[in-house]
Amino acid sequence: MEAQTSATFRSLSENVGQFSLRDKTFLIPEMNRIGAHTLAGVFRSFGVNALVMETYKGLDLGKEFTSGKECFPCQVTTGDILFHLKAEKERLGKDFRAEDYVFFMPEAEGPCRFGMYNKYQRIVLDSFPELRKVKIGSLTSSDSYALNGMLEQERARDFRKAAYFSVVIADILDKLLWRLRPYEKEEGSTDAFIERSMATMAEFFESYGAKKDFQRILNKLEEIVKEGKALIDPGIPPKPLIGIVGEIYLRTHVQSNQDIIRMLERHGAEVVNASIAEWVDYTTYDRVREAKIHLRLYIKQLRFDKVRDCVKNLMSHGGDMLYQHFRQDIAYKRVKPLIDLAGDHRVAHLDKVLKKHDLYSFELGTEACLSIAGIMEYMHQGYNGVVNVYPFTCMPSTITSSVMRPILNRKKIPYMDAAYDGTFQPGREAAVRTFMYQAHQHCSKNGRKKH
Numbered sequence: 303m304e305a306q307t308s309a310t311f312r313s314l315s316e317n318v319g320q321f322s323l324r325d326k327t328f329l330i331p332e333m334n335r336i337g338a339h340t341l342a343g344v345f346r347s348f349g350v351n352a353l354v355m356e357t358y359k360g361l362d363l364g365k366e367f368t369s370g371k372e373c374f375p376c377q378v379t380t381g382d383i384l385f386h387l388k389a390e391k392e393r394l395g396k397d398f399r400a401e402d403y404v405f406f407m408p409e410a411e412g413p414c415r416f417g418m419y420n421k422y423q424r425i426v427l428d429s430f431p432e433l434r435k436v437k438i439g440s441l442t443s444s445d446s447y448a449l450n451g452m453l454e455q456e457r458a459r460d461f462r463k464a465a466y467f468s469v470v471i472a473d474i475l476d477k478l479l480w481r482l483r484p485y486e487k488e489e490g491s492t493d494a495f496i497e498r499s500m501a502t503m504a505e506f507f508e509s510y511g512a513k514k515d516f517q518r519i520l521n522k523l524e525e526i527v528k529e530g531k532a533l534i535d536p537g538i539p540p541k542p543l544i545g546i547v548g549e550i551y552l553r554t555h556v557q558s559n560q561d562i563i564r565m566l567e568r569h570g571a572e573v574v575n576a577s578i579a580e581w582v583d584y585t586t587y588d589r590v591r592e593a594k595i596h597l598r599l600y601i602k603q604l605r606f607d608k609v610r611d612c613v614k615n616l617m618s619h620g621g622d623m624l625y626q627h628f629r630q631d632i633a634y635k636r637v638k639p640l641i642d643l644a645g646d647h648r649v650a651h652l653d654k655v656l657k658k659h660d661l662y663s664f665e666l667g668t669e670a671c672l673s674i675a676g677i678m679e680y681m682h683q684g685y686n687g688v689v690n691v692y693p694f695t696c697m698p699s700t701i702t703s704s705v706m707r708p709i710l711n712r713k714k715i716p717y718m719d720a721a722y723d724g725t726f727q728p729g730r731e732a733a734v735r736t737f738m739y740q741a742h743q744h745c746s747k748n749g750r751k752k753h
C-alpha cells in the first residue's frame with residue numbers, strides 16, 4: 303500500500319459516524335480480548351458480519367503513520383486496522399472492495415484526544431486511495447454509545463441491552479481469570495480454560511443475544527464458573543491483593559501493558575482490574591447528571607420547551623442506568639455464591655466518595671473520576687497495593703497519580719504508576735518486584751480483603 307496526501311477534509315464528516323452495517327464486514331479492534339469477542343458475538347446475532355481483528359501485529363504500521371505525539375492506543379489501533387486491511391487486500395486481490403468494510407472506533411467526549419483518533423485514522427485511511435471507501439463506524443459517549451443509524455431503529459434498543467450484557471459477562475470472565483490463575487494447580491490451565499470459555503460465551507451471544515435469552519447465557523456462565531473453581535489448589539494461601547486503575551485501553555490491552563497483571567502475579571499478587579462496565583456506566587451516569595443540571599437551569603429560566611427535552615433525556619438515560627444496574631446485579635448474583643469475585647463499583651457511589659473527600663469532581667470529567675474514587679474504594683476495602691496503568695503522558699491518569707500518591711504514601715499503601723508507550727523499560731520488572739515486596743509487607747501487617 304502506498305500513501306498519498308490528497309485526502310479531503312469533507313471525508314471527516316462523511317466517512318466517520320454512524321452507518322448502516324447491513325452487508326458490511328464490521329471490524330472490531332481487540333482492546334479487552336474477551337469483551338471484543340463477546341461483543342462481536344452480539345453483533346453477529348443481530349445479523350452483522352462482525353469480526354475481531356488481530357491486534358498488535360501492525361504496530362510498525364501504526365508507528366509509521368502516526369507522528370509520535372498521539373497517545374499509544376492511537377498507534378496500536380491505527381496499526382491494527384492498516385494491518386488487517388493490508389492482509390485482506392493480499393488475500394482477496396482484485397476482489398478487495400474497501401466499501402465492504404466498516405472499522406469500529408468509538409470516541410469519548412471531553413479533553414481526551416481519544417475523541418480525535420477516528421478523525422486522525424480517517425486521514426490516514428484517506429491517504430491510501432484504495433482504502434478511502436472504508437468507513438469508520440463511531441459511537442460516542444455523548445449519547446452513552448447509542449447506535450442511531452447503525453442497526454434498524456426497532457432493533458437498536460435490544461442490541462444495546464445484549465451488548466451491555468456481553469460487557470458484564472466479559473468482565474466476569476476476566477475477573478474469573480484473575481481469581482483463578484494465581485491459585486491454579488497446574489500452570490497454564492487457567493489461560494487455556496478462559497480462552498475456551500471466551501469462545502463458548504461468544505457463541506452463546508451469537509446464538510441467544512438477539513433473542514435476549516439471557517437466562518441461557520447465565521446458566522452457561524454458572525457452569526463455567528463451577529468448572530473453573532476446580533482449577534484452584536486449595537492449599538495455596540491468599541496472596542496480597544492488588545487493585546488496578548487507569549486508562550481503559552492500556553489497562554485492558556495486555557499487549558500494550560506488557561501483560562502487567564501476569565508480571566504482578568509472577569511476583570506473588572492476586573490482581574483485580576477496574577471493569578469495562580464501569581466505564582459504560584460512567585458515560586450513562588454522566589448523561590443523567592448533565593440532564594439534571596440542564597433541567598434545573600431551564601426551570602429557573604422558565605424555558606419550558608427545553609424542560610420537556612430535558613425530562614425526556616433524563617427518563618431515557620435514567621432508564622438505561624436502571625437497566626444496566628439490574629443486568630449487572632443479576633449476573634453477579636449468579637456467580638458470587640459460587641466464587642468470591644470482586645464486585646463492581648456503582649458510579650453514583652464513586653461520585654459520593656469524591657464529594658465526601660473533596661478530591662476531584664465529576665464536573666471535570668475524564669477517567670480520573672473513576673480512578674481516584676476507585677483507589678479510595680480499594681483502600682477502604684483493604685487492598686494491599688494499587689497500580690495506575692496508562693499511556694505515557696495521559697492527562698487524567700497523571701492527575702490521578704498526583705492526587706492519590708501522597709494520600710497512599712500517608713496511609714502506607716504501596717502504589718505504582720505504570721506508563722506505557724510501546725518501548726520496553728528495563729527497570730519495570732525491578733519496580734514491580736519492589737512494589738510487590740512492599741505489598742507483601744503490607745499484607746502480613748494488615749491482612750487482606752477476605753476472599
Ligand code: SF4
Nearest residue numbers: 373414415416696697
Ligand atoms: S493520553 Fe490519555 S487523555 Fe490523552 S488521548 Fe490518550 S487516553 Fe486520552
